[in-house]
Amino acid sequence: MLDGYDTLITTIALGAILAYSFHVVLMAGQLSLGQAGFASLAAYVSTLVVPTEPIAGSISPVIVGLPVGALVGAAAAFVVGLPVLRLRGVFLAIATIAFGEMVRVFMTNAEWTNGALGMRVEKWVTFDFAWIVVAALAYLFWRLGPSRTGRAFAAVREDELAASAMGVDVVRTRMASFIASGAIAGVYGVMFAYFFGRITPATFDFGLTVDGLVTAVLGGYLVFFGPVLGAGFLTAVPEVQTALGLEAGWIHPLVTGLLLLAVILFLPGGLSTLFARFRPKPARPEGDDAALDGLAPLPAKGEPIAAIRGLGKAYGAVRAVREIDLEIRSGDVLGVIGPNGAGKTTLINMISGLEPPTSGEGDVLGVALGSRPHRFAQAGVSRTFQHSKLFDRLTVLDNVLVGTHPVSRSTYLRRLLWLPSARRDERRALALAWAQLRRVGLDDRAHVRPGALSYGDQRRLEIARALASHPTLLILDEPAAGMNHVEAAELADLIRGLAEDGITVLLIEHNVKMVLATCTRLVVLNFGAVIAAGEPREVAADPQVIEAYLGTEDAEESEHV
Amino acid sequence: MRLKTSSGAALAAAALLATAACVSDSTAENTSDSALSGSGAGEECAIEETVKLGAVFSLTEAAAFAGAYQQEGLELAIEELNASGDITYELILEDDKTSVEDSVAAFEKLIDRDKVSAIIGPTLSNMAFVTYTDSQSAGVPTLGVSTTAEGIPDIGDYIFRASLPEEVALAASIPAAKETLGMQQVAVLHDSADEFTASAYNTISDVLADEGIEVVVDETFETTDTDFSAQLTKILDADVDAVILSALPGATVPLVTQARDLGIEAPIVGGNAFNSPVLVGALGDAAEGLIVGGAWSAAAETTGNAEFIAAYTEKYDRAPDQFAAQAYTAGYLIDQAVRSDCDANREAIKDNLGQILEYDSILGKISLDEGGEVTQEPVVQIIRDGAFTLL
Numbered sequence: 001m002l003d004g005y006d007t008l009i010t011t012i013a014l015g016a017i018l019a020y021s022f023h024v025v026l027m028a029g030q031l032s033l034g035q036a037g038f039a040s041l042a043a044y045v046s047t048l049v050v051p052t053e054p055i056a057g058s059i060s061p062v063i064v065g066l067p068v069g070a071l072v073g074a075a076a077a078f079v080v081g082l083p084v085l086r087l088r089g090v091f092l093a094i095a096t097i098a099f100g101e102m103v104r105v106f107m108t109n110a111e112w113t114n115g116a117l118g119m120r121v122e123k124w125v126t127f128d129f130a131w132i133v134v135a136a137l138a139y140l141f142w143r144l145g146p147s148r149t150g151r152a153f154a155a156v157r158e159d160e161l162a163a164s165a166m167g168v169d170v171v172r173t174r175m176a177s178f179i180a181s182g183a184i185a186g187v188y189g190v191m192f193a194y195f196f197g198r199i200t201p202a203t204f205d206f207g208l209t210v211d212g213l214v215t216a217v218l219g220g221y222l223v224f225f226g227p228v229l230g231a232g233f234l235t236a237v238p239e240v241q242t243a244l245g246l247e248a249g250w251i252h253p254l255v256t257g258l259l260l261l262a263v264i265l266f267l268p269g270g271l272s273t274l275f276a277r278f279r280p281k282p283a284r285p286e287g288d289d290a291a292l293d294g295l296a297p298l299p300a301k302g303e304p305i306a307a308i309r310g311l312g313k314a315y316g317a318v319r320a321v322r323e324i325d326l327e328i329r330s331g332d333v334l335g336v337i338g339p340n341g342a343g344k345t346t347l348i349n350m351i352s353g354l355e356p357p358t359s360g361e362g363d364v365l366g367v368a369l370g371s372r373p374h375r376f377a378q379a380g381v382s383r384t385f386q387h388s389k390l391f392d393r394l395t396v397l398d399n400v401l402v403g404t405h406p407v408s409r410s411t412y413l414r415r416l417l418w419l420p421s422a423r424r425d426e427r428r429a430l431a432l433a434w435a436q437l438r439r440v441g442l443d444d445r446a447h448v449r450p451g452a453l454s455y456g457d458q459r460r461l462e463i464a465r466a467l468a469s470h471p472t473l474l475i476l477d478e479p480a481a482g483m484n485h486v487e488a489a490e491l492a493d494l495i496r497g498l499a500e501d502g503i504t505v506l507l508i509e510h511n512v513k514m515v516l517a518t519c520t521r522l523v524v525l526n527f528g529a530v531i532a533a534g535e536p537r538e539v540a541a542d543p544q545v546i547e548a549y550l551g552t553e554d555a556e557e558s559e560h561v
Numbered sequence: 562m563r564l565k566t567s568s569g570a571a572l573a574a575a576a577l578l579a580t581a582a583c584v585s586d587s588t589a590e591n592t593s594d595s596a597l598s599g600s601g602a603g604e605e606c607a608i609e610e611t612v613k614l615g616a617v618f619s620l621t622e623a624a625a626f627a628g629a630y631q632q633e634g635l636e637l638a639i640e641e642l643n644a645s646g647d648i649t650y651e652l653i654l655e656d657d658k659t660s661v662e663d664s665v666a667a668f669e670k671l672i673d674r675d676k677v678s679a680i681i682g683p684t685l686s687n688m689a690f691v692t693y694t695d696s697q698s699a700g701v702p703t704l705g706v707s708t709t710a711e712g713i714p715d716i717g718d719y720i721f722r723a724s725l726p727e728e729v730a731l732a733a734s735i736p737a738a739k740e741t742l743g744m745q746q747v748a749v750l751h752d753s754a755d756e757f758t759a760s761a762y763n764t765i766s767d768v769l770a771d772e773g774i775e776v777v778v779d780e781t782f783e784t785t786d787t788d789f790s791a792q793l794t795k796i797l798d799a800d801v802d803a804v805i806l807s808a809l810p811g812a813t814v815p816l817v818t819q820a821r822d823l824g825i826e827a828p829i830v831g832g833n834a835f836n837s838p839v840l841v842g843a844l845g846d847a848a849e850g851l852i853v854g855g856a857w858s859a860a861a862e863t864t865g866n867a868e869f870i871a872a873y874t875e876k877y878d879r880a881p882d883q884f885a886a887q888a889y890t891a892g893y894l895i896d897q898a899v900r901s902d903c904d905a906n907r908e909a910i911k912d913n914l915g916q917i918l919e920y921d922s923i924l925g926k927i928s929l930d931e932g933g934e935v936t937q938e939p940v941v942q943i944i945r946d947g948a949f950t951l952l
């Protein structure tokens with residue numbers, strides 16, 4: 001039935017494999033274009049190890065080449081990744097292109113590769129073999145999607161800062177996606193060599209990279225079979241045109257180009273957009289408070305959470321924060337107020353690990369200041385941002401699920417094997433996420449994108465996401481900004497409720513009425529230094545505070561409500 | 562329930578793995594179709610069924626400069642053949658877009674879906690090395706018209722070529738140039754990234770040694786290079802009698818132009834790639850004095866050459882080049898092979914292609930041997946006043 005279409009079908013498979021090597025980095029938001037180099041290295045190295053005769057009579061010798069190719073690609077990606085993964089966006093793209101060119105020039109000039117003329121090998125790859133490899137890759141990505149690792153990839157793609165604040169190790173996640181990309185590109189190189197029976201250094205040129213990237217973007221990252229869609233589309237379009245009787249050489253690329261343009265313009269998530277809406281929505285679990293019971297107990301009231309001495313942050317000559325001593329004890333609801341530019345956000349960025357201090361020392365939940373942010377999150381620090389940093393292309397529920405990162409275990413490998421424990425862990429994470437959505441009152445909006453929420457709802461979603469990590473210390477950066485009276489009052493109730501549940505809260509807020517109504521202690525900053533601290537009502541009455549911050553004699557009238 | 566479906570899927574996958582990881586040894590089994598063999602012989606041969614011929618040329622992308630001429634030359638031949646005899650040919654033309662992937666797919670389509678009797682092409686040797694193994698294992702006689710690299714006919718007994726190897730063309734032009742120019746010291750420049758030019762380089766070295774000519778500069782470049790000043794400066798400094806060049810047309814134009822701009826006055830001796838009116842047009846004055854070894858010349862008084870040039874120019878409104886002439890000849894060679902036993906089955910064409918002896922074509926007397934190699938007299942030309950002249 002498929003006679004005469006073998007090559008066509010195999011070309012789709014090979015295109016899909018190449019596209020998966022781009023898919024995996026795009027999933028994590030990295031623009032890496034070194035795949036041609038990884039594929040080339042792997043293809044050439046595999047020719048050294050693949051036997052010339054079938055193994056045990058009839059098994060394709062490429063079976064040996066695939067793991068070798070994957071290993072070579074992964075190892076090369078690791079070595080290249082160490083220096084270049086410091087770069088982002090277009091700089092990373094250029095650095096990785098440079099690597100691909102280096103490999104090409106090296107292969108052209110090396111003796112054992114037969115230089116620019118390339119090598120000839122046996123055609124051991126058949127079309128069913130190629131499709132089994134595609135199926136295996138599709139399976140890996142299918143299982144990756146709704147796993148803890150998959151969510152970490154998505155979080156890093158959407159917002160690296162927010163991802164690290166949710167306990168995702170950004171450096172490690174980027175490296176993992178880079179190495180996976182190298183391994184898949186390596187597999188592609190080996191498959192290519194043993195399907196066409198010939199490789200030259202020029203085979204793995206920049207054009208190949210562009211093909212792979214276009215296929216991956218066209219297919220889209222929203223579903224796990226996006227690369228297969230992309231490869232199928234790009235191969236089928238010229239064939240369909242031929243079948244329709246369109247002949248002239250230049251028409252094909254033109255029509256293909258126009259269709260490509262149409263897809264990119266009207267389906268921003270690629271062809272996968274068409275399929276993403278059919279994805280089943282996870283149902284709301286019933287009676288799930290059992291999941292919350294299994295969480296580690298919060299520290300008893302009065303235990304020290306953070307102790308900071310002489311903390312300072314200087315940007316060149318500008319000293320944003322100076323000599324701050326701060327102690328936080330369990331059960332506190334600590335308000336930090338001060339005029340704009342007083343250093344409030346810089347202070348909590350240091351406490352949550354997003355910025356290292358330039359002077360002073362201290363620790364938060366046992367993590368020394370200056371450590372990488374995900375360590376703070378894993379220790380039990382969770383935060384929201386002054387300007388919402390939500391994961392825009394994830395649903396509300398998925399946003400909160402990312403928050404469960406520090407309190408859940410990695411499920412990917414166990415999901416690959418369908419172990420029941422992975423299922424239990426994912427159910428638990430879902431239950432935690434739903435519980436927080438209910439807590440902030442967003443459970444009926446779980447399946448929309450954050451962009452569809454009102455401003456106040458977005459702030460509440462950020463709080464739900466922060467709560468999903470079961471924090472010991474919750475840092476809220478101006479949570480009531482942009483909220484109306486009613487919403488702000490509800491928020492104050494929520495914060496009091498959290499404190500009753502034993503969560504320690506650090507609150508930055510301009511809404512003095514809300515601060516006075518919720519906080520047990522108050523710290524006032526001005527020009528980067530503490531000017532008053534203590535019982536909220538006393539501090540608010542301090543003439544120095546009124547002068548510096550409130551500017552009038554009557555605090556009640558200066559509310560930003 | 563979920564457990565059942567997943568274990569079922571796992572079973573199915575395992576079964577697939579077990580079968581697909583095996584290498585199947587499919588041997589070509591050509592069934593001969595009696596409708597494809599006719600009555601009569603030679604000129605009288607009549608075959609009822611339409612004979613399907615496949616052609617794969619690079620009609621777009623990098624090698625389109627050659628593919629377009631090949632398409633036109635071959636289509637002209639098929640048109641003439643259909644008008645003259647009792648055999649009807651259907652030409653199925655595929656574009657390989659100058660890529661290995663598309664070339665393989667095109668061959669597969671012609672072999673398995675269109676079930677052609679014979680294939681002509683592809684344009685480049687690089688693709689021929691990959692695709693010819695497929696037509697060999699499928700048992701489809703394949704005739705190359707521009708696949709000049711060393712080792713192509715050795716791929717198998719179904720593989721033939723009607724394209725004068727670059728080494729033969731260059732080997733003829735070097736002694737001719739030596740006689741005319743009295744050259745003693747030469748520079749050799751070659752494209753190391755192409756099968757065709759790299760294999761020619763080996764021959765050049767041998768012929769130069771035989772002729773007692775000293776190589777004072779020996780430089781390489783790659784097919785896609787566009788700047789040759791490093792290599793050319795060395796040649797300029799060495800003050801040679803001639804430059805021997807083995808390059809594809811793509812690199813030839815900038816290379817020769819840059820050489821002349823740099824002040825290299827020495828004559829340039831080249832092979833097949835120079836043999837195109839387009840190239841001469843693109844080079845303009847820089848083309849003057851180029852010495853070209855090739856398979857065909859517009860100036861040669863071979864059988865039917867003048868008629869071919871006239872018919873081609875009328876039909877396509879431009880002069881033919883060597884690619885067109887060779888593709889045109891290939892059509893007639895296939896026709897010869899079909900007529901000798903009045904049989905258009907793959908086996909018969911294969912057997913008879915290898916028997917063609919001194920066939921009188923526009924390329925002169927041309928022979929194909931059973932090993933698939935072509936034998937013909939190369940022509941050496943020099944470009945004078947913008948026109949090819951026999952040397």
